Amino acid sequence: MKQKVYITRKLPEELIAPLCEQYEVGMWDEADVPVPRDVLEKELQRADGVISLLTETLDRELLARCENLKVISNVAVGYNNIDVAAATEHGIVVTNTPDVLTETTADLTFALMLGTARRLEEAAHYLRTGNWQTWSPFQLVGQDVYGATLGIFGLGRIGEAVARRATAFGMEILYTNRTRNVKAEQKYGANFVDKETLLKKADFVCVLMPYTAETVDFIAADELSLMKTTAILINTARGGIVNEAALFEALVRGDILAAGLDVFEREPVDVQHPLLTLPNVFPLPHIGSASEQTRTKMVQLAIQNLHSVLQGEQPKHPVNK
Ligand code: GLV
Secondary structure, eight states: OOOEEEESSOOOHHHHHHHHHHSEEEEOSOSSSOOOHHHHHHHHHHOSEEEEOTTSOBOHHHHTTOTTOOEEEESSSOOTTBOHHHHHHTTOEEEOOOSTTHHHHHHHHHHHHHHHHTTHHHHHHHHHTTOOOSOOTTTTOOOOOTTOEEEEEOOSHHHHHHHHHHHHTTOEEEEEOSSOOHHHHHHHOOEEOOHHHHHHHOSEEEEOSOOOTTTTTSBOHHHHHHSOTTOEEEEOSOGGGBOHHHHHHHHHHTSSSEEEESOOSSSSOOTTOGGGGOTTEEEOOSOTTOOHHHHHHHHHHHHHHHHHHHTTSOOSSBOOO
């Protein structure tokens, strides 16, 4: 009898074809609507493996009912949607898709830096709404990215890829990390500093760390008050790392200049969210890794991880300790 695999979102047939040859594959039939919890629960009670997205909450309560489940293969580098400790207790291997999305997410991080610093969304809106009557010296002026100081919280894979881009922009690089990254210091001239120094000195503060119990509200009112009034906050990691109420206050008061946000505490973010009313917020709908090439590689890697576990082999990217 074939093992059963459930895919929680509609994926292109050609990508899942290799799975269909070997497994009995079930798939939620919508690309833009998440699978309802009751359907997910029912499917996972009989599945041996699941390919999941960051939109699915795989918590302790649900995992306790998944008697056959051997692997959760998340199509993302982040896995805060999964209770990994509960999965481990139930003998379920959890895997993720790092590396393949590093450069694409670093590109988007840089796009947000450039977009906020040079007010690109505002400028396009200004033009489209008929306000462009003349060229004028201080019209829509922003801040320079070239030569500025970049502060990176979390100099991991994506942080390093951002640092590499920053060297081409003549930027001074500061970072904090759980452990010192001497290789990156040598390669990119990055300086290891404490949190306070980074916040005080950086023109761009980039949040690139994982979302864990320790990093909830890592940037809140106290941290924002240390930043320069000309500084810009970029978050392409996870929403809950930055306290949104505190960020809103800081932006309204002019404590910091702008924010580029690809992620929110609750996603999809409510269109009425106060942050979205501010012209100095450049918001994006969690598209960090969204290039055709990278999303294809992420799905392929997730399939490979799942397949390895179901074949009794070590997967390429396990996340359980
Ligand atoms: C996207 O946010 C990911 O974790 O891959």
